[in-house]
Amino acid sequence: MDRLRLVRSPxxxxxxxxxxxxxxxxxAAALDxxxxxxxxxxxxxxxxxxxxxxxxxxxxxxALGGRYLVLGQGLYPRLLAEMDDAPPLIVAxxxxxxxxxxxxxxxxxxxxxxxxxxxxxxLAHDLGQEGAVVVSGLARGIDSAAHDGALGTGTIGVIAGxxxxxxxxxxxxxxxxxAERGLLLAEMPPGTEPRARHFPYRNRIIAxxxxxxxVVEAAPRSGSLITxxxxxxxxxxxxxxxxxxxxxxxxxxxxLIRQGATLxxxxxxxxxxxxPMQPRVASPVEPFEPAAEESALGDVEALLGPSPVPVDEIxxxxxxxxxxxxxxxxxxxxxxxxxxxxxxxxxLRAA
Amino acid sequence: MDRLRLVRSPxxxxxxxxxxxxxxxxxAAALDxxxxxxxxxxxxxxxxxxxxxxxxxxxxxxALGGRYLVLGQGLYPRLLAEMDDAPPLIVAxxxxxxxxxxxxxxxxxxxxxxxxxxxxxxLAHDLGQEGAVVVSGLARGIDSAAHDGALGTGTIGVIAGxxxxxxxxxxxxxxxxxAERGLLLAEMPPGTEPRARHFPYRNRIIAxxxxxxxVVEAAPRSGSLITxxxxxxxxxxxxxxxxxxxxxxxxxxxxLIRQGATLxxxxxxxxxxxxPMQPRVASPVEPFEPAAEESALGDVEALLGPSPVPVDEIxxxxxxxxxxxxxxxxxxxxxxxxxxxxxxxxxLRAA
Numbered sequence: 022m023d024r025l026r027l028v029r030s031p032x033x034x035x036x037x038x039x040x041x042x043x044x045x046x047x048x049a050a051a052l053d054x055x056x057x058x059x060x061x062x063x064x065x066x067x068x069x070x071x072x073x074x075x076x077x078x079x080x081x082x083x084a085l086g087g088r089y090l091v092l093g094q095g096l097y098p099r100l101l102a103e104m105d106d107a108p109p110l111i112v113a114x115x116x117x118x119x120x121x122x123x124x125x126x127x128x129x130x131x132x133x134x135x136x137x138x139x140x141x142x143x144l145a146h147d148l149g150q151e152g153a154v155v156v157s158g159l160a161r162g163i164d165s166a167a168h169d170g171a172l173g174t175g176t177i178g179v180i181a182g183x184x185x186x187x188x189x190x191x192x193x194x195x196x197x198x199x200a201e202r203g204l205l206l207a208e209m210p211p212g213t214e215p216r217a218r219h220f221p222y223r224n225r226i227i228a229x230x231x232x233x234x235x236v237v238e239a240a241p242r243s244g245s246l247i248t249x250x251x252x253x254x255x256x257x258x259x260x261x262x263x264x265x266x267x268x269x270x271x272x273x274x275x276x277l278i279r280q281g282a283t284l285x286x287x288x289x290x291x292x293x294x295x296x297p298m299q300p301r302v303a304s305p306v307e308p309f310e311p312a313a314e315e316s317a318l319g320d321v322e323a324l325l326g327p328s329p330v331p332v333d334e335i336x337x338x339x340x341x342x343x344x345x346x347x348x349x350x351x352x353x354x355x356x357x358x359x360x361x362x363x364x365x366x367x368x369l370r371a372a
Numbered sequence: 373m374d375r376l377r378l379v380r381s382p383x384x385x386x387x388x389x390x391x392x393x394x395x396x397x398x399x400a401a402a403l404d405x406x407x408x409x410x411x412x413x414x415x416x417x418x419x420x421x422x423x424x425x426x427x428x429x430x431x432x433x434x435a436l437g438g439r440y441l442v443l444g445q446g447l448y449p450r451l452l453a454e455m456d457d458a459p460p461l462i463v464a465x466x467x468x469x470x471x472x473x474x475x476x477x478x479x480x481x482x483x484x485x486x487x488x489x490x491x492x493x494x495l496a497h498d499l500g501q502e503g504a505v506v507v508s509g510l511a512r513g514i515d516s517a518a519h520d521g522a523l524g525t526g527t528i529g530v531i532a533g534x535x536x537x538x539x540x541x542x543x544x545x546x547x548x549x550x551a552e553r554g555l556l557l558a559e560m561p562p563g564t565e566p567r568a569r570h571f572p573y574r575n576r577i578i579a580x581x582x583x584x585x586x587v588v589e590a591a592p593r594s595g596s597l598i599t600x601x602x603x604x605x606x607x608x609x610x611x612x613x614x615x616x617x618x619x620x621x622x623x624x625x626x627x628l629i630r631q632g633a634t635l636x637x638x639x640x641x642x643x644x645x646x647x648p649m650q651p652r653v654a655s656p657v658e659p660f661e662p663a664a665e666e667s668a669l670g671d672v673e674a675l676l677g678p679s680p681v682p683v684d685e686i687x688x689x690x691x692x693x694x695x696x697x698x699x700x701x702x703x704x705x706x707x708x709x710x711x712x713x714x715x716x717x718x719x720l721r722a723a
């Protein structure tokens with residue numbers, strides 16, 4: 022309940038959530054501390070989600086036949102938990118025990134060729150026969166074909182909207198089938214209509230929870246290539262299915278292979294590529310360590326400006342302990358005065 | 373003349389030739405020494421090609437409008453000269469100054485798809501526009517397409533038979549065009565009909581003289597893959613054009629990429645891949661150093677048996693100098709009692 026209130030409070034993203042739990046040991050203590058932290062950071066206290074709101078969501082999830090997966094607990098995807106911006110809570114519907122098997126993502130173009138869709142379906146089927154569970158995004162094209170191929174053996178659909186929102190509309194039967202025979206996951210609360218900004222978050226979950234990501238036909242600058250980049254950044258195996266240079270739809274995958282992705286032609290190639298990742302699945306998630314540090318707010322604020330700088334550099338320049346710097350950043354963050362950027366950089370938000 | 377006699381003497385291959393020149397300083401001295409060496413090695417003296425035979429061949433090459441390229445001299449392909457088994461002499465017809473430009477090989481299946489042939493022709497054309505000379509084997513399919521694409525800018529055809537023998541028959545006009553506007557190379561003497569055993573020798577010249585080899589559609593276990601392997605063993609760049617896993621003709625190239633070949637989609641990719649090789653072209657060929665060493669025949673013979681062993685190991689086990697071991701091997705070789713194997717291994721020939 023307290024976790025849900027914290028997660029659903031506006032302005033508290035996965036990174037901030039993780040920092041708060043690390044500092045205060047529990048969601049309840051974090052909820053109590055937020056108003057004070059924000060005031061010390063020089064802003065107004067953010068509006069916290071109320072008990073009533075959290076209770077209503079929990080009741081709705083239950084009514085929909087769903088449950089919550091909690092970061093660091095139970096069946097929460099273990100590889101995903103290693104990521105800095107892992108979602109603190111995920112709504113799940115279906116057979117969650119599939120999360121304990123080797124997970125392989127298959128993603129690709131929504132407007133893929135019929136041949137590529139057939140290939141994706143066959144690859145998903147063959148991976149399923151070998152015991153892997155196929156993760157994808159329930160989009161048109163390659164995603165749909167991948168789910169179809171693995172429906173009989175195990176498949177996980179990660180969607181950008183709420184667990185009860187069908188998207189795209191023609192996937193209604195497929196999304197229901199995945200929720201019944203496989204597993205459906207959603208970071209957003211029930212009822213959320215998927216917006217453009219939700220898709221990159223969805224993609225990080227697909228890439229982060231899987232041992233590796235296979236890209237089958239992807240246009241240059243497409244969402245599939247973003248998923249591949251996120252997988253690579255997370256240290257996961259990136260694989261791509263090649264195509265003729267004469268086929269414009271092969272450009273994205275051939276480019277990935279040139280950048281170092283493993284060329285795969287069949288399930289055996291995929292399993293060979295992800296095998297070195299397997300032992301990581303067994304490693305337990307490190308629990309959050311509460312820490313009570315002083316805040317170096319004044320020093321940190323003086324070092325920050327509108328240009329993003331690495332947190333490491335602020336720690337070095339301030340001479341304060343890492344914990345004191347992180348606490349100061351948390352205060353500025355909750356006060357709505359901090360922007361967090363890729364690569365662990367932060368900047369002061371323009372007033 | 374003496375070089376030609378030595379090269380055309382039965383039983384004196386490129387490696388033996390190189391050893392003889394290294395020991396005796398000149399082909400004339402080597403010709404004089406061969407009978408004695410063979411006797412000391414315990415065999416009969418090999419039949420040496422006569423002056424008359426050499427004169428007849430030289431007259432024929434001249435009448436055909438050809439000339440000889442001599443290992444270590446003039447326009448002889450510099451990268452090829454670095455190989456242990458570089459042909460001592462090559463018959464050349466056409467514009468030999470093309471050998472001074474960056475050489476890139478394009479090889480592939482004889483029964484390639486029309487699309488792949490079109491791709492090879494376009495790639496050869498684009499490489500030509502960028503100043504590269506396209507090397508290939510004048511076979512059907514990809515080879516022919518590569519020559520056609522580069523005929524206007526520069527192309528070298530390396531053939532398995534004699535310079536005056538057309539093969540395959542339908543390539544008559546193409547072979548003539550390459551000899552007139554490009555350059556035609558043949559290791560074998562004029563009049564030689566190409567046999568199956570000649571093609572791997574031809575392939576080593578293509579791979580050895582080029583900065584890199586691009587494979588466009590190749591069947592598993594095909595000659596093109598042998599050329600790629602020879603290029604890799606010689607430290608040259610190996611490149612392959614990918615294809616869909618659904619296309620059986622793409623298996624060879626996709627397999628090469630999985631083994632580490634660079635995926636290339638266009639001329640820019642090829643030029644980027646071979647760029648690191650370019651400085652090597654400028655390095656001069658090391659001249660042969662004559663050396664007069666004693667022979668360690670007795671020791672070496674005692675160490676040899678029917679199983680191939682590395683020459684290095686014989687040197688180590690015998691305790692003799694490398695030169696004395698090489699001299700002993702030369703004697704056994706010329707006596708017809710030695711077999712030379714891949715990887716610098718040798719064995720005694722069964723009596």
